[in-house]
Amino acid sequence: MSSALYRLGRTAYARRRAVIGAWLALLVLVGAGAGLLGGTLDNSVTIPGTESQAALDRLTATFPEAAGTTAQVLVVGEDGARVDDPAVVAAVDAAVAEFSDVDVVTSALSPFDTETPGASAVSDDGQAALMTLSIEGEGVAIGDDVKDGLRDIAADLDAALPDGYEATIGGQLYSQEFPGLTIAEVLGVVVAFIVLVVTLGSFAAAGMPLLNALLGVGLSTLLILVAAAFTSVTSTTPLLSLMLGLAVGIDYALFIVSRHRELLATGLPPDEAAARANATAGSAVIFAGLTVMIALVGLGVAGIPFLTTMGVAGAAAVGVAVLVSISLVPAMLGVAGARLAPRPSRRARRAAAAAPPAAAPATAPPAADARATAPADEQGDTWDLPAHHNRFFAGWVRLATARPWVTVVLTVGGLVALALPALDLRLALPDAGVQPAGTSQRITYDRISEHFGPGANGPLVITGSIVTSDDPLQLMADVADELRRLPGVEDVPLATPNASIDTGIVQVVPTTGPTDPATAELVRAIRDLRPQLLEEYGFDLAVTGFTAVGIDVSAKLGAALLPFAVFVVGLSLVLLTMVFRSIAVPLKATLGYLLSVAAAFGVVTAVFEHGVGADLLHVSRLGPIISFMPIVLMGVLFGLAMDYEVFLVSRIREDYVHSGRARQSIATGFVGSAKVVTAAAVIMVAVFFAFVPEGDINIKPIALGLAVGVAVDAFVVRMTLVPAVLQILGDRAWWIPRRLDRVLPSFDVEGEALHRELGLASWPGDAQVVVAARDLRLAAGDGSDVVSLAVRRGDALVVHADDPGLVAGLLLTVAGRLAPAGGDLKVDGYLLPVRAAAVRRRVGYVDLRTEGVGALDAAVAERPTVLAVDRTDLVTDPHERAHVATTLARAAERGTTLLLGVVGTTAADDLLPAGTAVTTLAPRTGAVA
Incomplete structure (x- = not known):
């Protein structure tokens, strides 16, 4: 691999205009394809094979008006005003007629209609009236023109109401908004640029990773839009892809540019430095990118289509970032030429000016400032660092390894403390209640909860075949009575057969909200009634509706978490064993990854469920975390954690292979790689955290979890816990059974084979x-x-x-x-x-x-x-x-x-x-x- 990357680097450097032109042409071509195909995104979250989804599919054929999407229009009187005022009733009835004239609206009943079953919907206090609109098709297939048209009718109703009354629209149709970019995400890129300038010391060098990442995310986002023309792609997918592609695109280019500048500082010509940087850092980039891609594709283990699509799209974004990094970056280095050669630091210039004109005798001891030596460890190794090493990171690694057992206990204890809130982690799909305060859908949600109870925001639909019944109406009444007896049922406002009298539906309003754990318990209790109702009434019930589908999705995602965790942990052990030729290092790295994941889960739970810092992060409502957060976070963080492990520990191993001194190699390898790892982690954290304050509700917990996970994994686990553990293990850290060493394939991440080939x-x-x-x-x-x-x-x-x-x-x-x-x-x-x-x-x-x-x-x-x-x-x-x-x-x-x-x-x-x-x-x- 390193030899192929070396040749690719030389070719891209020599033919830089052609390479840059080819990538730009590809971007334009894919953009044209996305524009012509016109793929659209949706928010569908379905799991084929679940009871709720199967029942919903059957209702689409037998009872379409009960299977579509719903919207809710709420009329509320202020200061105790009752909604049965004749002027209010007249305005509502006129709006009902307007709603009924909309092509996709299959049912719009007046809340004051006392004759139609299920139509009457006036609160007990008489201050609110709720109109439910049944809309043909899934909400994801309903365009913005229909949504805007319904909003306009609701606005006309609001204007027609007498003073002291207000009408708002919300419900399932408006429960999720398409995510978009805000100024906060741009600020994340600005922070990344500042970090790059500080790290690389050059505006030209700092601009290369940004250009690399922007081209990569532009291409991957357009590819997702092309794919959306042929398959269902959730609207969260391109934003997640953008977040990942931007972060890894910057980091991967940073590793290559940083290594190129190091090689320029040794006196290598620019073309050779670019080729060797691509061969060494590029090899690590490919390995790191592959681990992220494998983990993301591994999301398919859950067997959930939308999650598989999300994982594949994220993996594609990372793959594009890798390809762009190993080809476009050398080309941009060719454009820069020798201008990227780093200038000696101020300290190095002062030391050179103070040096005596004549060289010291060969037998003379080294000058006092030529080596920085720490006390010898128990094996007799000494920490010999270059004179102009980074003092900050040298001090960091000395502190981490001075009392390694103390470091291990403190870091592990701190991470466990951060992870404790995760014991309360609850998962659910978001509803309108998590939308920003002040929006129409959120106002409607809160007012429905206030006047009708939280369960009215997510009624359950119970359906079943009634073809064998002699008295369908009595059968539906008996089933409704059985359901009313269940704890947690607030009301059963509707129990009716369809027009062809072959399918019956019962609407059940829980006493709790759609994302409340008690609602999930009620769904299980209703399903437990199936044998009894089947025996007594011949009614083979199934529970469906927006709320039940969300509960089933969350349950299946939760069940998939353990198999996915086993997959990720097993993969990390195998990959790291092949890279580091060690048993202890992969075990340590995997345990560290699990600690990072647990800490990220704990912080997300503390913020989104316990409210710690919720106002600062603009969390609109406390409650369960979006269902697919844990599995996505585990997959993405796995790849990023392996990145830092490879870039840091491979440098330590390289020094150990050359010196044979395990403990000294911890210091020299750490100092040699900590700066670029720190910069990469800071950039990742900045990019991820930028999606938190104003981000989409689906992305917020994932972005916060990734930001915390990266910070913890890079600075606490990899740069603090890892050196301490390696210090404790000494030479034992690099032991591997000979038979296993011969069987495993070898990854030349540091390009040792290339160095031998060049030699x-x-x-x-x-x-x-x-x-x-x-x-x-x-x-x-x-x-x-x-x-x-x-x-x-x-x-x-x-x-x-x-x-x-x-x-x-x-x-x-x-x-x-x-x-x-x-x-x-x-x-x-x-x-x-x-x-x-x-x-x-x-x-x-x-x-x-x-x-x-x-x-x-x-x-x-x-x-x-x-x-x-x-x-x-x-x-x-x-x-x-x-x-x-x-x-x-x-x-x-x-x-x-x-x-x-x-x-x-x-x-x-x-x-x-x-x-x-x-x-x-x-x-x-x-x-x-």
Whole structure:
């Protein structure tokens, strides 16, 4: 990966105009597609397969006027004025007629109608009258023109009422508003820019991550709009995608630009620095992005369509951010050229000016200001930090590791305290009661609760088949009486069959509001009546309606939380074990992630349910958290937590690999990476928190949870708890069983393989050498066989050995099919095993023992650069040997270098074209030499 990113970085740097132009052209193209297709967003939150959704689907066919969306118009008298005033009744009746004339309104009954069942809706105190409008279709399919038209009629009714009366409109149709951007989100971007300027010390460098993120979120948002033309996409999805894409787009570009500036400071030319930054930081970006994407796609574990769509859209936004970062950022670095080279700090300039003109003797001890040394730890390691290290972060890591057990106890105790409010976490879908105070829908909701009780805002609909009944009206009355006896039922205003007398519905008004846990208990109690009602009346009931659907959605989301948590935790253990080649580090990272999630849940619960700081964050009403907050927060925070773990701990591991001193590496690795991790976390927190004060009610708790989770995970878990735990573990932190180490694939996040490849770029020094080996140790055999050789283009290599495994092992290793145990090996200029995939494309391999002579013809037809043929000693038939020789001669004419494997002492000269220069590896004491 690092080699591919290195080449991509060099190419993008060299062809910067083309790369930038291509991304801009793609943005315009996708934008045009979104405009032409005209995809629309909705707020549908349904779960196929639940009882409430199945019943609602049946009602759509059998009782459509009871299955559609509802709106509520409330008329209220002020200062005790009664609504039965003739002028009020006349104005309401006129409005009912206007509402009935609207095409999509299937039913609009006057609250003063005492003859139609369920129509009469005047409060007990006589001060409020409630008109319910039944509207065809789901609210998500009803356009703003219809909503505005109904609002206009309600406004006309309000104007027609006598003084002292007021009419407002609300209900299910207006319970959710389409989210949009506000100035607060723009302020989040401004904060991010300020952090970038402080971190990178350059306006040009700071602008690159912002441009990178803006292009990425623009493209991903347009892609979502294109997708909305073909599938249902909730209106929350693009805002969540925007929030994620903006945060990770800035952070990923920051990592690459920061590494580029570090490399420029070492004296590398800009193009090389950009390529190496893309190879190293870009590798970490790809890994980090993949973890976020996998976690987001993992939201599909819940089996909920709208949540799966949200996860896929978020993953797409992150994927676009990754692709833009590893291609557009190097191109922008090419535009900047050498101008991004950092200037020495003021402290460094003062130190350079104060330095003596003559170098100190080689045997002289280091100057006092040249090293900053902390007390030795219990293993004898000393913390040797560069003279001009960041004093703040050096002090931070010293404080965290000075008394590691104290640090662990304090941090874990503090996080547990933050998490305690999460024990009260309640989940529900939002209703009109969470809309901002002062809006018509919120005023209507509150007034309905005041005059009719909170349950009137979310009545339940009980439906069932009545085709077997001889007396449908009496049956519906009996069912209504049974339901009235249940605790928690305020009223049963309607119990009636449909026009075709095959389906009956009963409307039940709970004593509690739609999101109250007691309402969910009532739904369960009604469903528990099913066997009794089926036996006594033949009525197979099902509970549905807007409130019941919300309860079922919340229940299924809550049930999906544990499987998703297991998926995320298991994924983190596997991924981090592959990255860090350790058992303790992944366990520590996963436990830290769980602490961060718990703390985020606790803070969200404290704010949105307990009211801590609610006014400051403009929380309009306390109550349950939106149902999908926990699972979305867990998925997103998992990826971000792994980001910080990779960027911080990989640097510590890199220092440990080079020095072998576990505890010193904590300090040096921390100081080397803490600045950029801090900047990335501050940017994330700023972007997420910007969506809290004025954000959409669906996004508010998610944004706050992410802001708190990122802050806790970055500063408390990764930058405080992790160094303390590593200090306690010492060398044990990097232990992994050898068998597990061999089985797991390796992720070269820090680009170590690329560094090795660049270090061997000039070897073997002869461009005509196709196969070069130096102290090569084969994985076959006992690992003691060492090979050094050089085979030039067009020459041949014949390998003789008594052990077939050694012959096959060498040929498979050269062919890129088997990783060497050690040493250096290049084939056609590609270093193995780093570039094994490229070598396999250029080297053909034929085993005559299993494949036969026919396979040799097919291999030669592919025109390989190198052709390895094993067990040529098995070709004993003269005709077959002549055929093999002819085939190999044809390959040699095309410039193919030949490698032949022979077991025993059988000669292979007759198989090679005349005049071919042959290198022979012969057995020596039974081993390849």
